[in-house]
Structures are given as C-alpha cells and as structure tokens.
Amino acid sequence: MIELTNVTKYFRTNAGKKYILKDVTMTLPDGNIGILGRNGAGKSTLMRMLGKIEFPNQGTIHSNNTFSWPLGLGGGFVGNMTGAQNVKFVCNLYGLSKDETREVIAYVKEFSELGDYFDMPIKTYSSGMKGRLGFGLSLAFDFDYMIIDETLSVGDARFKKKAKDVLLKKIENCHVILVSHEMKTLQQMCQTGLLIHDGQLYYYDNIDEAISRYNDINKKGK
Amino acid sequence: MVARKPLHIFTAVIKALFLRELDMRISVGKSGLFWTFFEPFLQIFIFVAIRVAIMNHTGKSMATHYNLAVFMASGFIAFNLFKHILNASKGAFQANRGLFAYKQVKPIDTIFSRVLVEMFLSSIIIVIFLAVGFITEQDNLLPENPLMLFAGYIWLVLFSLGVGLVVAVGNTFFVSVGKFIGIISFALLIFSAVFFPLISLPSAAQDALLYNPLVHFMEMIHGAYIVGLDDRFVDYRYILMWTVIPLFIGLWLYRRLEKRIISQ
Numbered sequence: 001m002i003e004l005t006n007v008t009k010y011f012r013t014n015a016g017k018k019y020i021l022k023d024v025t026m027t028l029p030d031g032n033i034g035i036l037g038r039n040g041a042g043k044s045t046l047m048r049m050l051g052k053i054e055f056p057n058q059g060t061i062h063s064n065n066t067f068s069w070p071l072g073l074g075g076g077f078v079g080n081m082t083g084a085q086n087v088k089f090v091c092n093l094y095g096l097s098k099d100e101t102r103e104v105i106a107y108v109k110e111f112s113e114l115g116d117y118f119d120m121p122i123k124t125y126s127s128g129m130k131g132r133l134g135f136g137l138s139l140a141f142d143f144d145y146m147i148i149d150e151t152l153s154v155g156d157a158r159f160k161k162k163a164k165d166v167l168l169k170k171i172e173n174c175h176v177i178l179v180s181h182e183m184k185t186l187q188q189m190c191q192t193g194l195l196i197h198d199g200q201l202y203y204y205d206n207i208d209e210a211i212s213r214y215n216d217i218n219k220k221g222k
Numbered sequence: 223m224v225a226r227k228p229l230h231i232f233t234a235v236i237k238a239l240f241l242r243e244l245d246m247r248i249s250v251g252k253s254g255l256f257w258t259f260f261e262p263f264l265q266i267f268i269f270v271a272i273r274v275a276i277m278n279h280t281g282k283s284m285a286t287h288y289n290l291a292v293f294m295a296s297g298f299i300a301f302n303l304f305k306h307i308l309n310a311s312k313g314a315f316q317a318n319r320g321l322f323a324y325k326q327v328k329p330i331d332t333i334f335s336r337v338l339v340e341m342f343l344s345s346i347i348i349v350i351f352l353a354v355g356f357i358t359e360q361d362n363l364l365p366e367n368p369l370m371l372f373a374g375y376i377w378l379v380l381f382s383l384g385v386g387l388v389v390a391v392g393n394t395f396f397v398s399v400g401k402f403i404g405i406i407s408f409a410l411l412i413f414s415a416v417f418f419p420l421i422s423l424p425s426a427a428q429d430a431l432l433y434n435p436l437v438h439f440m441e442m443i444h445g446a447y448i449v450g451l452d453d454r455f456v457d458y459r460y461i462l463m464w465t466v467i468p469l470f471i472g473l474w475l476y477r478r479l480e481k482r483i484i485s486q
Binding site: 048051052053054055067069070076077078079080081085088089090092093094095 | 226235241322
C-alpha cells in the first residue's frame with residue numbers, strides 16, 4: 001500500500017512553475033501498477049519519488065514496502081567504475097556477504113550477456129548495455145516493488161523476450177510499477193493503471209480502462 | 223527484503239563507498255597510487271634540502287636541536303591530510319552523483335567515506351615513514367607525546383571535515399568555491415608553519431600567522447612530536463571555534479540542501 005498525502009510537485013521553469021502533481025491525496029492498494037501519461041507529464045518524476053530519490057515540494061509519500069531503485073536506462077551507475085565494480089558496490093550497499101556477492105556477480109554477468117564489457121568502465125557502455133546490467137542486477141534482489149522505467153525495451157528482440165520472461169516469473173513474488181509506452185507490455189504485466197495528467201493522478205482498477213482513458217486524452221491533445 | 227536498522231544501513235553504505243573509493247584509487251592507474259605514497263617523500267626531501275642550504279648560506283651555526291627530517295615529515299603528513307580531505311570533499315557529490323539513485327546513499331556519506339580513505343592512506347604513509355626512519359636510524363624518531371599527537375591528528379581531521387563539508391555544499395551551488403580552494407591551497411602551505419617552527423619567526427610575523435587556524439594545528443602537532451618544541455602558540459579555544467563553526471554551518475547548509483543535491 002502506498003499513501004500519498006497532499007503531494008505537490010513542481011519544477012521551476014523560465015515560464016513559471018510547471019506542476020507535475022497538484023495536491024494529490026490517494027491510497028494505492030498493492031498490486032502491479034502500470035503508469036500512463038503523455039511525454040513530460042511526470043511519469044519518471046513520480047517513479048523517482050516512489051524510489052525516494054526525488055522529493056515532493058509539499059506533502060508526503062508513505063509506504064511500508066521496500067522499493068527497488070528506479071530501473072531506467074543507465075541510471076545508478078558511475079561512469080569510471082567497471083560493471084563488476086558497480087555490481088559489487090550495490091551488493092555491499094545491501095550488506096550482502098562475500099559468498100552472496102560472488103553469486104550475484106556471476107549471475108549478473110551471465111544474465112546481462114555483456115561478455116568482456118563486464119570488466120570495462122561503464123562509460124564505454126551503450127545505453128542498452130547499461131539497461132541490461134541494471135536490470136540483471138535488480139533481479140538479484142528481493143524487493144516488494146520493482147520500479148521499472150522502460151527498461152524492458154533494451155537490447156535486441158531476443159534479450160527483450162528473455163527479460164520479459166524473467167520479470168513475469170519474478171513478479172509472482174513481488175509487485176511491479178511499470179512505465180511503458182507499449183500497451184501490450186502493460187497489459188501483460190499489470191492489473192491496475194495509474195494515469196498522470198495535468199497535475200492529477202487517476203487510479204483505475206483495470207489496466208484496460210486506464211489505457212482507453214489514456215487514448216482518449218491523446219486524441220483530444222491532437 | 224528484510225528491513226534494516228538505520229545505523230546498519232549507514233555502516234553498510236560507508237563500507238561500500240569506502241571500498242569503492244579504494245578500488246578506484248588502485249585500479250584507475252598505478253601511477254596515481256605510486257604518487258600518493260611518493261609525494262610526501264619528495265616534499266620532505268626538497269624542504270629539508272632547502273632548509274640545509276639556507277643554513278649553510280647564512281653561515282650561522284643554526285644546527286637545529288631537533289631532527290629536521292622528522293620535523294618535516296610530521297608537518298607535511300598532517301598538512302597533506304588536510305589538503306587531501308578538502309580536495310576530496312570538493313568533488314565528492316559530483317563524482318558520486320550516479321549512486322544517489324540508491325536511496326540509502328546520502329551525499330554526506332560520500333564525504334565521510336572519502337575522509338576515511340584519506341585517513342587510511344595517511345596511516346599507511348605514517349607507517350612507511352616510521353619504517354624508513356627506523357631503518358635509516360634517525361634519532362628522535364618517536365613522538366614525545368603520542369597521546370597528544372593522536373588527539374591533534376583527530377582534531378585536524380574534524381576541522382578538515384567541517385571545512386570540507388562547507389566547501390562541498392558550496393561547490394555544488396557556486397562553482398567558484400572549488401576554484402578558490404585550488405588557489406589558496408598553495409598559499410596555505412607557505413603560511414601554515416608546515417616546514418618551520420613559528421618560534422623561528424619575528425614576533426610581528428608570528429602574530430599575523432596565528433590568525434591561520436592551520437598554524438595552530440601544525441604547532442600542536444610539532445609540539446607533541448618534537449622534543450624541545452612546545453605548544454605555547456596554540457590557542458585551543460581559537461581552533462575549537464574553527465572546528466565547531468564550520469561543522470555547524472556545513473551541517474546546517476547540508477540539511478537544508480540535501481534533497482536538492484540528491485535530485486539535482
């Protein structure tokens with residue numbers, strides 16, 4: 001369960017405040033949630049706020065669940081560390097023992113299919129490679145919620161399928177909050193939907209309903 | 223995932239960052255690590271040579287009653303620690319930006335871990351120096367007052383941490399703070415009584431230099447180390463002020479700006 005209380009979030013731009021959320025109070029029941037919204041509506045900002053690395057200007061977001069770091073393209077890495085060093089760092093961060101760390105490194109190396117690049121600095125990676133590394137790394141931990149921002153679209157078709165299969169298996173034991181522009185993926189992974197539009201959040205019990213509302217908004221926008 | 227206690231998380235984060243920083247130092251280039259340990263030797267060699275040359279030139283039999291190499295080493299190791307902590311904190315937020323994606327990692331943790339790395343490297347340098355001094359049979363190698371020396375060292379670290387924190391936060395929002403540090407760093411070396419005892423200066427110069435808090439730290443450390451030198455110039459209240467006020471300002475600024483630093 002995630003409780004948002006009077007949450008207001010805005011960014012200052014040259015044209016004044018641009019509101020992402022305007023005094024939103026809402027309780028989200030546990031479940032796999034797909035987040036929908038037009039470009040720039042604030043989907044990623046919302047994810048970052050759930051991951052506690054971005055903060056509302058007013059109000060609070062509270063939950064007793066554990067959240068993964070927001071999995072996006074390339075976030076959460078330091079460029080001059082190698083892939084292996086980054087993985088080791090995260091293991092240390094979560095207080096894993098030496099043996100566990102070794103297992104995680106082996107697993108991520110195998111899953112991400114980076115080969116020799118695994119021991120190269122992250123700055124030599126393409127964004128798809130970073131996404132693969134980050135996704136593989138997150139799978140090695142057990143969170144209540146995985147926060148995923150478009151990562152499923154990394155890599156070639158074969159890797160995409162593999163990632164999707166693994167994730168489907170993973171979410172049997174945990175929940176997922178997913179941002180995606182692929183409606184098919186959303187329908188496959190999520191049961192409920194959250195639409196973010198004009199500074200307001202709209203929650204739908206059914207992802208299909210959320211998608212059709214989203215399509216309505218897109219049509220009006222044209 | 224099991225919920226952990228805040229202290230447990232904090233220590234895990236510091237440990238992870240500490241290992242990361244060390245890892246970087248070692249893997250980024252062997253020359254960097256070599257320089258870390260060689261730099262103080264070079265500094266001390268040069269400054270001992272200069273002092274000896276000046277003494278020969280003036281012709282006065284100013285043979286010091288203390289061991290010059292030991293004097294230089296105790297001064298430079300302490301001064302370098304200050305300088306390195308300041309430089310390390312300056313870039314700490316910037317260099318670790320990517321890691322703030324993990325909510326456990328708070329920006330201030332990167333400063334703490336960098337300070338620990340500098341202390342760790344500094345202790346290795348101290349051990350190397352003592353070993354070299356022992357092998358070359360230097361006289362008066364061991365400190366006169368080890369406990370006081372240790373206290374002075376820790377105090378210097380706290381002072382550096384306070385100043386470093388202010389610089390780190392300032393540097394995030396005003397770039398010029400970092401540039402300023404680079405410029406005054408060299409001037410500080412000359413005006414901080416690192417390679418000469420304050421007592422050897424005329425009293426007008428002594429009074430002027432005593433506004434510099436580092437002079438007090440150097441005098442405290444030299445006084446505790448060298449037999450025949452004492453801490454008569456050290457104003458403990460003055461350096462306490464210089465420790466508490468920057469720490470307070472730094473922590474206050476940090477608390478106010480932490481969220482902006484994370485999501486910048």
